[in-house]
Amino acid sequence: MTLTLYTAPGTCALASHIALEEAGAEYELKQLDFSKTEQLSAEYLSINPKARVPTLITPRGILTETPAILAFIAQAFPSADLAAQNDPFAFAEVQDFNSYLCSTVHVAHAHRRRGHRWADDPVAIEAMKKKVPESVGACFDLIESEMLQGPWVMGDSYTVADPYLFTVAQWLEGDGVDLDRIPHVFDHRNRMSKRPAVQKALNALRKPAVA
Amino acid sequence: MTLTLYTAPGTCALASHIALEEAGAEYELKQLDFSKTEQLSAEYLSINPKARVPTLITPRGILTETPAILAFIAQAFPSADLAAQNDPFAFAEVQDFNSYLCSTVHVAHAHRRRGHRWADDPVAIEAMKKKVPESVGACFDLIESEMLQGPWVMGDSYTVADPYLFTVAQWLEGDGVDLDRIPHVFDHRNRMSKRPAVQKALNALRKPAVA
Numbered sequence: 001m002t003l004t005l006y007t008a009p010g011t012c013a014l015a016s017h018i019a020l021e022e023a024g025a026e027y028e029l030k031q032l033d034f035s036k037t038e039q040l041s042a043e044y045l046s047i048n049p050k051a052r053v054p055t056l057i058t059p060r061g062i063l064t065e066t067p068a069i070l071a072f073i074a075q076a077f078p079s080a081d082l083a084a085q086n087d088p089f090a091f092a093e094v095q096d097f098n099s100y101l102c103s104t105v106h107v108a109h110a111h112r113r114r115g116h117r118w119a120d121d122p123v124a125i126e127a128m129k130k131k132v133p134e135s136v137g138a139c140f141d142l143i144e145s146e147m148l149q150g151p152w153v154m155g156d157s158y159t160v161a162d163p164y165l166f167t168v169a170q171w172l173e174g175d176g177v178d179l180d181r182i183p184h185v186f187d188h189r190n191r192m193s194k195r196p197a198v199q200k201a202l203n204a205l206r207k208p209a210v211a
Numbered sequence: 212m213t214l215t216l217y218t219a220p221g222t223c224a225l226a227s228h229i230a231l232e233e234a235g236a237e238y239e240l241k242q243l244d245f246s247k248t249e250q251l252s253a254e255y256l257s258i259n260p261k262a263r264v265p266t267l268i269t270p271r272g273i274l275t276e277t278p279a280i281l282a283f284i285a286q287a288f289p290s291a292d293l294a295a296q297n298d299p300f301a302f303a304e305v306q307d308f309n310s311y312l313c314s315t316v317h318v319a320h321a322h323r324r325r326g327h328r329w330a331d332d333p334v335a336i337e338a339m340k341k342k343v344p345e346s347v348g349a350c351f352d353l354i355e356s357e358m359l360q361g362p363w364v365m366g367d368s369y370t371v372a373d374p375y376l377f378t379v380a381q382w383l384e385g386d387g388v389d390l391d392r393i394p395h396v397f398d399h400r401n402r403m404s405k406r407p408a409v410q411k412a413l414n415a416l417r418k419p420a421v422a
Contacts, residue, residue, distance in 0.1 A: 049353060050311075050353070060300040061300065061304065063303055063304070063307050064307060065306070065311055065314070066310070067278065067310045068303045068304070068310050069303070071302070071306050072300065072303035072306075075302065075303070076299045076300070088286035088287045089272065089283065089287075090271075091286065092274055092279045092280070092283035092286070093272065093279070095282050096275060096280075098279075099276035099277070099279050100261075100275075100276055102310055102313065103276070103313040103318065108329070111329045117319075117346060118322045118329070118346060119322075119335065119341070119342050120342060121334065121338035123332070123335065124334065124335035124338035124339060127330040127331065127332035127334070127335035128329050128330045130330070130331075131329055131330050131331060135329060142260060
């Protein structure tokens with residue numbers, strides 16, 4: 001199966017990138033330079049009209065949302081056993097965690113630099129930035145106390161929830177969240193960073209022009 | 212299988228409610244009164260610390276995110292054929308659509324009445340409200356032009372993407388989106404409203420105190 005993943009450094013596409021590595025998938029990586037607004041090119045918009053990453057091109061069609069791409073990788077490479085795909089409840093638990101990351105945690109984070117999506121007034125955009133440490137912090141408090149079972153997100157089984165949590169946890173310092181209050185998340189991030197799949201994905205990325 | 216769905220009128224929990232009906236599931240329905248902040252009761256927080264709906268209680272555990280609950284219902288009731296569960300790519304396409312609804316469309320909508328999640332300044336909260344017709348409208352333009360295949364979201368197959376789109380489309384008038392510009396979404400909403408499962412779900416809900 002020929003797969004192509006569009007990514008950009010510093011984005012949530014890292015989760016799909018790591019999952020492809022964990023699955024042992026063959027894929028081509030294409031990196032967009034957001035500083036040159038390559039995501040707005042006519043060519044890219046014809047592939048992904050949302051003008052965001054990730055985009056996964058498969059022989060059957062295109063997927064553009066992280067939880068869907070992660071579910072697809074888990075199901076298309078069953079031998080990697082990345083999402084308990086023969087157990088509807090266990091599979092749904094993975095989706096539950098990933099949905100929270102995409103709809104609540106990533107969204108809280110996005111108010112730091114993408115406030116223009118939801119308001120035009122510069123005062124409003126500044127007010128959104130100001131609340132990010134609190135709103136992202138509250139999300140991670142919940143992950144720390146209620147959701148991260150340990151050692152992996154779903155307990156003993158490593159799943160596609162792990163690269164996604166690792167990816168979102170990359171943004172904690174920038175979002176102004178004190179890591180001391182979330183020791184299990186911090187430990188998870190450290191252990192994830194040592195996995196060969198994670199190192200390979202991170203090393204493949206160009207360094208962003210602005211850290 | 213004993214299932215319990217927590218819902219509240221006017222919320223996205225309607226999607227899970229309709230899906231349970233479509234699947235022919237036996238379930239108990241519990242309605243929270245948000246005007247009495249019942250979602251913040253100690254009893255409810257012990258079930259769902261996110262203090263939101265939906266919550267689906269299953270014999271194996273609890274799910275609290277719409278895309279996960281919809282995936283679970285589709286996979287736990289395979290005879291209803293609600294998400295192409297034997298085809299990883301087709302299944303992922305359903306997740307792709309549902310992820311967009313939860314992470315982008317619902318989030319854009321939420322800035323109308325839940326702006327306090329992302330800013331404290333009343334000026335910012337007003338600025339967020341003001342942009343909702345534009346941001347939700349842009350989401351539905353994309354659904355209309357690129358995503359809704361017709362007659363159902365995924366084409367000829369009715370899936371759990373359909374009750375979710377119907378649910379989010381309930382909010383269009385309140386969000387100030389002109390329905391004339393999205394005729395396929397409007398037609399989909401009309402056809403959905405005639406399905407017995409949808410009528411049964413809507414009739415089961417208490418009328419909200421504030422429309």
